[in-house]
Amino acid sequence: MxxxxxxxxxxxxxxxxxxxxxxxxxxxxxxxxxxxxxxxxxxxxxxxxxxxxxxxxxxxxxxxxxxxxxxxxxxxxxxxxxxxxxxxxxxxxxxxxxxxxxxxxxxxxxxxxxxxxxxxxxxxxxxxxxxxxxxxxxxxxxxxxxxxxxxxxxxxxxxxxxxxxxxxxxxxxxxxxxxxxxxxxxxxxxxxxxxxxxxxxxxxxxxxxxxxxxxxxxxxxxxxxxxxxxxPLDRDTVRLVPRRVEDAPGVAMSMDANGVLRADVAPGALEPFATVRWNLENTIYPYTIVGASVGARSVLNGANHRIVLEDGSVARLAPGKQAPLVSRVQLPVAQLPGTWSLDALKAAGSAFVLPGHIELQLHGQKLALSQAFRARMAALFPGDPLPDIFTPPAEIRDSSASLPVEVRVHYGSGPLYAAIGAALALLAAGAAAAWAYARPRRVHLTVEDELRTVRTRAGAVQPIYDKAGNQVARLKTTLFGHELIDLRDGAQVRLGR
Incomplete structure (x- = not known):
């Protein structure tokens, strides 16, 4: 040193x-x-x-x-x-x-x-x-x-x-x-x-x-x-830009400002596959992708699905330029929560988000320095062979790219309001039952021609005595009424006057 x-x-x-x-x-x-x-x-x-x-x-x-x-x-x-x-x-x-x-x-x-x-x-x-x-x-x-x-x-x-x-x-x-x-x-x-x-x-x-x-x-x-x-020249060489979705009603795709692909799915969309038309963009300035075969798969919630491409090749794609790409994509219908599930109710009024990514692989990739860049370098540094430094290493034949994805299901507030209403109704019914169970009641009895009034509550069982002080029956009170039980033989006891 x-x-x-x-x-x-x-x-x-x-x-x-x-x-x-x-x-x-x-x-x-x-x-x-x-x-x-x-x-x-x-x-x-x-x-x-x-x-x-x-x-x-x-x-x-x-x-x-x-x-x-x-x-x-x-x-x-x-x-x-x-x-x-x-x-x-x-x-x-x-x-x-x-x-x-x-x-x-x-x-x-x-x-x-x-x-x-x-x-x-x-x-x-x-x-x-x-x-x-x-x-x-x-x-x-x-x-x-x-x-x-x-x-x-x-x-x-x-x-x-x-x-x-x-x-x-x-x-x-x-x-x-x-x-x-x-x-x-x-x-x-x-x-x-x-x-x-x-x-x-x-x-x-x-x-x-x-x-x-x-x-x-x-x-x-x-x-x-x-x-x-x-x-590096072996990763992030391309990116996918969605154009439109076909054969899948209720499914739309877009790209946000951070480069995240968003698949917006309506709650009722049940089609398991969709045809997606993309633009494949060369992001590896200043190189032209002379040729490569393209493979793709999606990873959503840990599940891997192969993306079938109509034409799995790319040729003569200049830096910053795009080429059309058609794919058949499997949608995660089975992994999306139902309308009445807890996840759907939690996401009511917003969106349930299922994160994942799409992986692209370019095999047999051949890169060449774009002619426009060569001309620019020759003008800036005439007679200088240093642009050779931009020649891609021969051993780099494959590359990969990853596109973050969010599958978003938009649930309306109707099911949530219905669930809240049902819960409130249950609470009201419970409160009414509790009040009915706990409120004091008055029962009129006649014992040996003597009119009596007894105070009681639902669920209580009270003894009934005659004038001599002997138990002659028991009064059972429920939410639905009153009943005399254990009535002694010959006893003069009845409900009411």
Missing amino acids: TRTVRFLAAALAALGLAAAVPAQAIPQVVLVQNSGWMEPFYADPKSPFKPLVAALVDSVVRPGDALVLAAFNQSQPGAPSPRGLLSEQAGGATAAHVRAALAGLETARKPKGGALADTDLGEAVTASIDGVLQGKPGLVWLFTNNRNSPNNDQATAQRNREFYALIHRGPAIAKALAFPLRMPVQGEHYRANGLMVYVFAVGAEGERALDQLVAEGRVKRVITEPPARLK
Whole structure:
């Protein structure tokens, strides 16, 4: 590990990543090239290079993130690379600190002879991943003119292949995006048409952080060009967009703002299968899917169902374009609650949601860099073979994509109101019965020609005595009336007057 890398690693550790940084924060390393090939980006008085770096850092680095800003070219004895410019935990003053650090940055020269410094992209990225991040999750941003020529090596194609292998086959990088930008600048020695901004997500946590930055539009605030994906090329290469549902009355499909497919099912829809017409969209800019076979299945509530495709193939699908796809989908009718079930009553007036997803598999996938992108790269970086870095690895022949699904059944409030009414009726009947059972009653008896009035309640049994004090009967009272029981022989006792 070079002295500069040790310094950067120590600076990052000093930020207290394990304790002080918020749980959602992630370290970010920003590498800014200042080798000889970058001379016009620094020498041109109208160059937007430094303002671009400052603006992007300000947009993507969130409060609490650990930030390391470094310049890089190629490490030489007495001139290490990368060279730290700033290391701090991002806060309110970070944007000003970044601008101040970039203000004094100039094109680097070699320590002996004063020649302009060479460039080693792989060295800078490796130092950041292994030295600064020490293999832990994070993001590495790389601002470069795309000329990779260590020791002024003219075999740039070979150097590019080494950089290519680092990105595609290096296990540390989980995701890599590139943003080719038009930036015409003129220096004393060179002129340039474009700039490349790379971002490498280290580890699964780094990939999630990068996806969140892109989803939140933090990159797009500064760079409006769509990101070109370098890695991964074996997943999330396509997505399904529903067009219409046939042969299934009461079933409709739509896509919400978060990309979740919603299948809205009426409570009375009992058809177990539906024909769904989709658009299959290529989401892997800047690649054309030259050809692939497509398979699909749905997973709902843990149950797997194969989706039968009318034509299970795709060909010559350009990035961002769509192709029609017709499928026969099994609907989870048996898994949906009945109208009078507890789940349906709970969801009355809203929707019962059955979550799941649709899985797509592309087999025998063949990708090719789109001609429009090749032309754009040739215009931005004339004579530079670095676009070869976008050539898909030959071993990637399959890919997968997952589309989250929500089956939503909309139950009306009628059954709920009916159930509530029935419950209230039962409660009322119970209350009436309880009142009838507990209310005091008066019973008229005649004992030996003597009229008596007895106070009693339902369920009570009371003894009846004659004038001599002998028990001659018992009075039993129920909800439905009164009865004399255990009547002694010859006793003169009767109900009423």
